[in-house]
Amino acid sequence: MKRVYVFLVFFLLIGSLVLISFFQNRDVVDLSSPQVIVSTGTFARGDSLYSCLSGQGVSPREILVLQKLLNPLFDTGRCYPGDSYEIITSTSGILEGFNYYSGPLDIYGVKKSPSGELSAFHEKIPLEKRVLGMIGKIDSSLYESMIQLEQSPELTMRFADIFAWQVDFLTEPRPGDTFKLVWERFYKNGEEFSDGTILAAQYLGKEGSHTAMLFEDPEGRKDYYTIEGESLRKKFLRSPLNYRRISSYFSYKRFHPILKYYRPHLGIDYAAPVGTPVVSIGDGVVTYAGWKRDYGRFVKVRHQNGHYSTYGHLSRYGRGIKRRVKVKQGQVVGYVGASGLTTGPHLDFRLIRNGKFVNFLKIKIPAAESVKDKYRKEFEITKKNRLSQIGLLSSYRSFPHQILAAER
Numbered sequence: 001m002k003r004v005y006v007f008l009v010f011f012l013l014i015g016s017l018v019l020i021s022f023f024q025n026r027d028v029v030d031l032s033s034p035q036v037i038v039s040t041g042t043f044a045r046g047d048s049l050y051s052c053l054s055g056q057g058v059s060p061r062e063i064l065v066l067q068k069l070l071n072p073l074f075d076t077g078r079c080y081p082g083d084s085y086e087i088i089t090s091t092s093g094i095l096e097g098f099n100y101y102s103g104p105l106d107i108y109g110v111k112k113s114p115s116g117e118l119s120a121f122h123e124k125i126p127l128e129k130r131v132l133g134m135i136g137k138i139d140s141s142l143y144e145s146m147i148q149l150e151q152s153p154e155l156t157m158r159f160a161d162i163f164a165w166q167v168d169f170l171t172e173p174r175p176g177d178t179f180k181l182v183w184e185r186f187y188k189n190g191e192e193f194s195d196g197t198i199l200a201a202q203y204l205g206k207e208g209s210h211t212a213m214l215f216e217d218p219e220g221r222k223d224y225y226t227i228e229g230e231s232l233r234k235k236f237l238r239s240p241l242n243y244r245r246i247s248s249y250f251s252y253k254r255f256h257p258i259l260k261y262y263r264p265h266l267g268i269d270y271a272a273p274v275g276t277p278v279v280s281i282g283d284g285v286v287t288y289a290g291w292k293r294d295y296g297r298f299v300k301v302r303h304q305n306g307h308y309s310t311y312g313h314l315s316r317y318g319r320g321i322k323r324r325v326k327v328k329q330g331q332v333v334g335y336v337g338a339s340g341l342t343t344g345p346h347l348d349f350r351l352i353r354n355g356k357f358v359n360f361l362k363i364k365i366p367a368a369e370s371v372k373d374k375y376r377k378e379f380e381i382t383k384k385n386r387l388s389q390i391g392l393l394s395s396y397r398s399f400p401h402q403i404l405a406a407e408r
Contacts, residue, residue, distance in 0.1 A: 048078065178203075213387075313338060316337070
């Protein structure tokens, strides 16, 4: 009897080992966790959240729940072409979650808590920020030299804009001139995503040398300054747009092409194609944005020290442009058009100083405000850091771009 018992125990042990081995070599399904199905799609022109989800089999009641949760975060009635989405449902068809990928960085979604309650969220896809430095040499032009170094046209234009009042990059650069810049670049999942802010820049040329450093004071005022703390900007831009030609100059007696008689033209007409962006020549506040008789669609901006600038014959206004809105130098206030009394598309631009129209092409434009005395200590700390980064670049003779530091 003992022998039979021993054999029985032996076979039970062997059977248990076989069963354990069998289950260890299989994919184990955790029945305590609900299984889900993820359906994906992309929005086309004219699509809304409702139209897309109803086509994916989501019930009208569930879509209304999603809309109610997501509408405070974004307009679910207007989804942009190319944006994508994920619908997460259980195997029994119950909605478990939803993700809307808006552009390259934003995720709007709805998720279910362990208790079964749905809630909305908005997340930003994290980017890694690196600070890069580059030194280059002009062969023919700044643009071509930057492209040879595999830099974007946008970064080139930002560099040129910093020294717009000091260097005419269309005519002044000479072969052998050198340039340096320290700037931010953002990476997404380890891949280059976009260029950020230029932190410091230097141009060493036969026509002169210039150094610029970005400094933001404790009040939030940000600008590019020389090593002495003087702003590189002028209070006004040289022109409010990129124009083909000036079709009419400032005059106290001009023959009007439509009215057929002489009358003052106390502004400048810039001929440009319809839709050309028109920017504010300086920081200020919009005092008027609307229709103004002969000028058609019209914008007026108040600047410091009794200056006003006006922009007439616009085809439409810039985003958010209305009365009492603050604008920055270079911000789009409208687009070239032919509204009002005009023979063709152009911008009627005027500058008023202390209540009188002045010839914008002949006035001496003062520099923008320098670093405030009370923030000189903070500026000196920034300057020391930026100059050390620019100095580090001089040790590279092959003119590469190098990582100076990495920040997250």
